[in-house]
Amino acid sequence: MTDSMDSRRPRAKAADKRQRLMAAAARVLHEQGVERTTIADIAQAADVPAGNVYYYFKTKGELVEAALSEHTRHLEALTGRLDQxxxxxxxxxxxxDAWVGQRDTAARYGCPTGTLAVELDKRAEGGLDLSVGQVIRRLLDWVEQQFREMGVDDPGGLSLTFVGAYQGMSLLSSALRDPEIMTREGARLVHWLDTLT
Amino acid sequence: MTDSMDSRRPRAKAADKRQRLMAAAARVLHEQGVERTTIADIAQAADVPAGNVYYYFKTKGELVEAALSEHTRHLEALTGRLDQxxxxxxxxxxxxDAWVGQRDTAARYGCPTGTLAVELDKRAEGGLDLSVGQVIRRLLDWVEQQFREMGVDDPGGLSLTFVGAYQGMSLLSSALRDPEIMTREGARLVHWLDTLT
DNA sequence: GTCTATAAACCGATAGAC
DNA sequence: GTCTATCGGTTTATAGAC
Structure with a gap:
């Protein structure tokens, strides 16, 4: 590490800023919603000058997709750990357990993917995007695989019920501002899992 | 009905236009979302000149509240019929049955109250509104009352599970654009009701 | 009461200096 | 690669004619 390196490695800066913008987009878009969040909001959260954002992301839509890919990354990391x-x-x-552990966030802002899906559903008019549907689909598939390995009947249907219960309890928890709904319904889900043969 | 009456009854028009605006607000805000809907959109759907809207509703926020009260009215009418x-x-x-009967709408735009709750949650910053929470609370209370009359344990918890299941299946149905999720999960809910003693 | 015209603010995106 | 200044379009809300 020489002094000259500090001034000669702006290459690393680009990827770094881009990553900071992606993380900030994921957080701020979740908290404020897509339509109420401005480019300036995301830039400020990422500590990047406002106009500079367009060097990394050509449109606001690209920032939304970047946030979605961040959520996908977190989900993959979680299921990857659970696979062990x-x-x-x-x-x-x-x-x-992971869902209940996020109960305070869920009670304030809802499930990141679920609330994003609600907003993006109303964005698409004719040519719908559905990329957020793919993220949810991936979660459904992973859950279904677990049910299949458990040898239960209708793993696909159980997966829908399971993930749907999570989306429902997240929505109610945030609408009523009550994190304990997550705790209570989470315990019910765990008990339900134990009743399956 | 004389010709003169047609020009002499502007009194009825005011309440009529106001009602048309409320109905249009409920429908358009559900379909397009709060943030993406302009006053002009609602005025056009209600067949009212754009600028005239402000005579009936001082701000966009009042139109959102009006839409919410429309949803409340529909819910009360439904539970009122079911009470018989x-x-x-x-x-x-x-x-x-009523939920499943709305499956095509749910698959495209989600539950009117639920999606509105998601959006309004992200609107409130410090002084949160929570008026949408009261509508959901009213549904939860009605459902809880039915469970109580059935004499089951923990009617409040069952009500959360029941309404949460509806919110979850509505969200998944719209995210995946599949109305059959409503049919399938609706049938599961009915079967679940039959298993309760 | 009804409607038009427009003010005032905001935001996404771009041009271009450095 | 980085940042500033700003354009152009859109939207809320109001002023005021009818």
């Missing part, structure tokens, strides 16, 4: 558990039932319980 | 059924279990099944 031997029992598929324990993997699903671990997923519930 | 003798069996509380049948009332809840009737509620599920």
């Amino acid at each position: 558990l031997a029992d598929p039932r324990e993997r699903l319980k671990g997923l519930v | 059924l003798a069996d509380p279990r049948e009332r809840l099944k009737g509620l599920v």
